Amino acid sequence: xxxxxxxxxxxxxxxxxxxxxxxxxxxxxxxxxxxxxxxxxxxxxxxxxxxxxxxxxxxxxxxxxxxxxxxxxxxxxxxxxxxxxxxxxxxxxxxxxxxxxxxxxxxxxxxxxxxxxxxxxxxxxxxxxxxxxxxxxxxxxxxxxxxxxxxxxxxxxxxxxxxxxxxxxxxxxxxxxxxxxxxxxxxxxxxxxxxxxxxxxxxxxxxxxxxxxxxxxxxxxxxxxxxxxxxxxxxxxxxxxxxxxxxxxxxxxxxxxxxxxxxxxxxxxxxxxxxxxxxxxxxxxxxxxxxxxxxxxxxxxxxxxxxxxxxxxxxxxxxxxxxxxxxxxxxxxxxxxxxxxxxxxxxxxxxxxxxxxxxxxxxxxxxxxxxxxxxxxxxxxxxxxxxxxxxxxxxxxxxxxxxxxxxxxxxxxxxxxxxxxxxxxxxxxxxxxxxxxxxxxxxx
Amino acid sequence: xxxxxxxxxxxxxxxxxxxxxxxxxxxxxxxxxxxxxxxxxxxxxxxxxxxxxxxxxxxxxxxxxxxxxxxxxxxxxxxxxxxxxxxxxxxxxxxxxxxxxxxxxxxxxxxxxxxxxxxxxxxxxxxxxxxxxxxxxxxxxxxxxxxxxxxxxxxxxxxxxxxxxxxxxxxxxxxxxxxxxxxxxxxxxxxxxxxxxxxxxxxxxxxxxxxxxxxxxxxxxxxxxxxxxxxxxxxxxxxxxxxxxxxxxxxxxxxxxxxxxxxxxxxxxxxxxxxxxxxxxxxxxxxxxxxxxxxxxxxxxxxxxxxxxxxxxxxxxxxxxxxxxxxxxxxxxxxxxxxxxxxxxxxxxxxxxxxxxxxxxxxxxxxxxxxxxxxxxxxxxxxxx
Numbered sequence: 161x162x163x164x165x166x167x168x169x170x171x172x173x174x175x176x177x178x179x180x181x182x183x184x185x186x187x188x189x190x191x192x193x194x195x196x197x198x199x200x201x202x203x204x205x206x207x208x209x210x211x212x213x214x215x216x217x218x219x220x221x222x223x224x225x226x227x228x229x230x231x232x233x234x235x236x237x238x239x240x241x242x243x244x245x246x247x248x249x250x251x252x253x254x255x256x257x258x259x260x261x262x263x264x265x266x267x268x269x270x271x272x273x274x275x276x277x278x279x280x281x282x283x284x285x286x287x288x289x290x291x292x293x294x295x296x297x298x299x300x301x302x303x304x305x306x307x308x309x310x311x312x313x314x315x316x317x318x319x320x321x322x323x324x325x326x327x328x329x330x331x332x333x334x335x336x337x338x339x340x341x342x343x344x345x346x347x348x349x350x351x352x353x354x355x356x357x358x359x360x361x362x363x364x365x366x367x368x369x370x371x372x373x374x375x376x377x378x379x380x381x382x383x384x385x386x387x388x389x390x391x392x393x394x395x396x397x398x399x400x401x402x403x404x405x406x407x408x409x410x411x412x413x414x415x416x417x418x419x420x421x422x423x424x425x426x427x428x429x430x431x432x433x434x435x436x437x438x439x440x441x442x443x444x445x446x447x448x449x450x451x452x453x454x455x456x457x458x459x460x461x462x463x464x465x466x467x468x469x470x471x472x473x474x475x476x477x478x479x480x481x482x483x484x485x486x487x488x489x490x491x492x493x494x495x496x497x498x499x500x501x502x503x504x505x506x507x508x509x510x511x512x513x514x515x516x517x518x519x520x521x522x523x524x525x526x527x528x529x530x531x532x533x534x535x536x537x538x539x540x541x542x543x544x545x546x547x548x549x550x551x552x553x554x555x556x557x558x559x560x561x562x563x564x565x566x567x568x569x570x571x572x573x574x575x576x577x578x579x580x581x582x583x584x585x586x587x588x589x590x591x592x593x594x595x596x597x598x599x600x601x602x603x604x
Numbered sequence: 605x606x607x608x609x610x611x612x613x614x615x616x617x618x619x620x621x622x623x624x625x626x627x628x629x630x631x632x633x634x635x636x637x638x639x640x641x642x643x644x645x646x647x648x649x650x651x652x653x654x655x656x657x658x659x660x661x662x663x664x665x666x667x668x669x670x671x672x673x674x675x676x677x678x679x680x681x682x683x684x685x686x687x688x689x690x691x692x693x694x695x696x697x698x699x700x701x702x703x704x705x706x707x708x709x710x711x712x713x714x715x716x717x718x719x720x721x722x723x724x725x726x727x728x729x730x731x732x733x734x735x736x737x738x739x740x741x742x743x744x745x746x747x748x749x750x751x752x753x754x755x756x757x758x759x760x761x762x763x764x765x766x767x768x769x770x771x772x773x774x775x776x777x778x779x780x781x782x783x784x785x786x787x788x789x790x791x792x793x794x795x796x797x798x799x800x801x802x803x804x805x806x807x808x809x810x811x812x813x814x815x816x817x818x819x820x821x822x823x824x825x826x827x828x829x830x831x832x833x834x835x836x837x838x839x840x841x842x843x844x845x846x847x848x849x850x851x852x853x854x855x856x857x858x859x860x861x862x863x864x865x866x867x868x869x870x871x872x873x874x875x876x877x878x879x880x881x882x883x884x885x886x887x888x889x890x891x892x893x894x895x896x897x898x899x900x901x902x903x904x905x906x907x908x909x910x911x912x913x914x915x916x917x918x919x920x921x922x923x924x925x926x927x928x929x930x931x932x933x934x935x936x937x938x939x940x941x942x943x944x945x946x947x948x949x950x951x952x953x954x955x956x957x958x959x960x961x962x963x964x965x966x967x968x969x970x971x972x973x974x975x976x977x978x979x980x981x982x983x984x985x986x987x988x989x
Contacts, residue, residue, distance in 0.1 A: 189980035197905030327951030
């Protein structure tokens, strides 16, 4: 009996303590926690950039259009139509009519101006405002350059706006090199092409006289590695974009080399070399041509990719019986498998941030572009189609571009981009069929 | 003895369980009721002698002096304005006035933004806030003195006889009779009840009437432990009543009974104090939850993309609120995480700041009576839960 009463008392005291009167002492600020919100594109207003000098109106309109398109193209912003604007920006230095912008639910406001400098250059300047808070977001910036570079300046404006609002690095001022395809499927013509990330300023780096594959940018964006079949066998060549001159890397007789990638410092190239029916990974110093073997296994090792710090390499191998992903130290050594899901994994690419690896996955007759942590965890498939392959990362590690081919006799490969969240799947405009993209770093 | 022990155990267990439920659910049961439109209340008929006894007790009971409300902290408008940028700021649109009568049960109305003012000033905007006051000034209306109880009109001015008990009609009188043929009414009709409460309603509650009723009557009719919260200002009568009632069923020399009585006295006092706290001027957990739901339901917070670093960053914001429940923009500051502001923290802070300011367009859910408790908020924005 006494024990029961004691237990009853303990239970009561515990209950009193747990269900203490809700009137807790409020000696300090009232603290609350918010966990629920909404995830939606931010409404942004981009009124027409002002032309501050004669003859700058066309460029001003073009710059405005590119800035808005860059932001909207991320899927993180929603442009408020210009017809809905109440306030009119008549001067770059005019005060902001906060009430007018709030009335149309604007949260961010980008104002800008373009002018022609006396030396023939154009000047593009902008300011960014947080309309809800009623204050500027960072300082205004201006860029100057040749008139022909107006697109790059527009992209840089968009990069700055994007970065200030999202906290992430931008990726608009960048380029993409890819394989442009033409002709019938049984006589495909391929050549290297280069363009702005949004498809503008298309140019060709090679002609269609030989098959080319797997172009890859150098870390400074000035050179491109690619595989060519000009000798009838795959060979790696190094192309200087500025001069257009390409030279083959040092090679060993009786071998085939392919799937090259630059090291983060741009001084070395890791690639696959086939010799005697066996394919392994090798690394070569570009300047000296000295090469070293990294793997020595009877299986096929290919598609290597350096980590951003240069300490490790992820690659594809069938040593377990099916194509899987492995990571090993840059100097070679034991490789650790990181892919364990159903299906086959290939073409791994390390994110510029170093936190994730993008890959191609084939399973049950479908192809996917996916990402996973560098230890193989948190695998997520971002796309699914008849044929998705060959991912490449945007400079900020938030967007992936890849090749998507449609089925059938008339199916053509094209370039697509998708956010790492799996949202905002978009086709990258190219004049013709395109495949095998490689994204440059952010241009200086 | 065993039977007594069994009875005591049963009573103890039941009492403890009841108290635990009361404490656990008390907030739900005894949350201060929202102000309602005046409605007609049924009143039991009591004799004039009983009423006089009631009023005499009420007048004699000591009452605690009401707490003088502290003057709300108003923003320091004398502080130097931030250095103006090249773009001067426009005046904020006037905020919608708070409704005079809140309808808590209904979903809160989303107040539309006032039409924007196109006026753009070069000078720093005048804050649309309460005027600056000297420290010794009082802007709030004085709290009216507690009214003295007086006979309420709802009580019959003159005592009337107790109504005759309902008598079953004799079989031979079941035949319907026309009104003009009915016998004289046995009693005068009850006075017409007022449709509205008097301006100064009495503060006595029917339950207080039992204070002067003998303990025996309470023990015989009232539950052993009252589940009703005692009205202000004292809890003594309930405890005393329970203590007085307890011996009715307990053997004074039984140690178990003594422990039971002691526990009952302690629990009722503690629960009463808690009940008084809930009914009093303390902000309740339910109100805090309402505040959280207000921010979330109004979708004020646009969370950064969860795949970004900012979308996984938790920030804590300190903000001061004015008397209307509007966040004071200049008071918003980041308090966690500390240290240099990384880009993702800056982004998360920006989103949180916008959330706080966007919610200024909505009616604040907390009462101004408890302004001193919510005038300073710390809001944790945790996106990845």
